[in-house]
Amino acid sequence: MSTANPAARAPRILLYSDDVDAREQVRLAVGRRLGRGEPDIAWVEVATADAAIAATDAGGLDLLVLDGEADKVGGLGLCRQLKDEVYDCPPVLVLTGRPQDAWLASWSNADAVVSRPLDPVVLHAAVVDLVHAGAPRG
Numbered sequence: 516m517s518t519a520n521p522a523a524r525a526p527r528i529l530l531y532s533d534d535v536d537a538r539e540q541v542r543l544a545v546g547r548r549l550g551r552g553e554p555d556i557a558w559v560e561v562a563t564a565d566a567a568i569a570a571t572d573a574g575g576l577d578l579l580v581l582d583g584e585a586d587k588v589g590g591l592g593l594c595r596q597l598k599d600e601v602y603d604c605p606p607v608l609v610l611t612g613r614p615q616d617a618w619l620a621s622w623s624n625a626d627a628v629v630s631r632p633l634d635p636v637v638l639h640a641a642v643v644d645l646v647h648a649g650a651p652r653g
Contacts, residue, residue: 525554526646527575527604531567531590532582540608542582544635549643564588571597576605577646581613583619584631591623598624606645 516644532538537561547555547579559576561567564587571579579597581590594607609625610633611617626648627641 523554524555526577527557527559528565528578528580528642528646529559529561529570529576529612530580531561531585531593532566532610533562533585533587534582535562536599537610538641540633541638544633545634545639545642546639547647562582564593567593567595568601570631571601571604578642579605580642581607581609581625582626583609583616591619591625593621594625606649608645 528545530538530541532541539591542558545556549556556590559570561570564585567579567581570576579594581594583590585593590609591611594609597607606626607624608627609620609623611620611628612631614630617628628632628649629638629641
């Protein structure tokens with residue numbers, strides 16, 4: 516017997532990084548779903564800041580996960596821009612290169628920060644907390 520809730524909507528999470536391996540590492544660390552019996556996460560993967568901005572402007576996202584170490588436009592600067600420019604911006608989780616960079620997340624207006632190396636338990640918990648804190652979203 517399935518424990519899935521058929522009425523539950525899959526969370527839509529934008530994942531921004533110019534590094535395909537970093538995106539895969541995040542997806543694997545977070546897992547397929549937020550919890551037992553919940554629908555699979557619908558990942559929206561983007562590799563450029565322009566694509567992240569366009570996807571966020573389009574709406575319907577529950578969380579943004581931004582790579583603070585991305586080339587050209589890092590996730591910290593992108594987070595600040597999105598928080599300043601996008602009406603009703605979803606919660607943002609920024610991934611930093613080291614724990615000492617956490618203060619930059621405060622400057623960027625990020626809702627949470629997780630530093631590398633990524634701990635799957637910490638990352639999953641942060642994603643769950645932010646998606647549930649931001650629900651419901653349309």
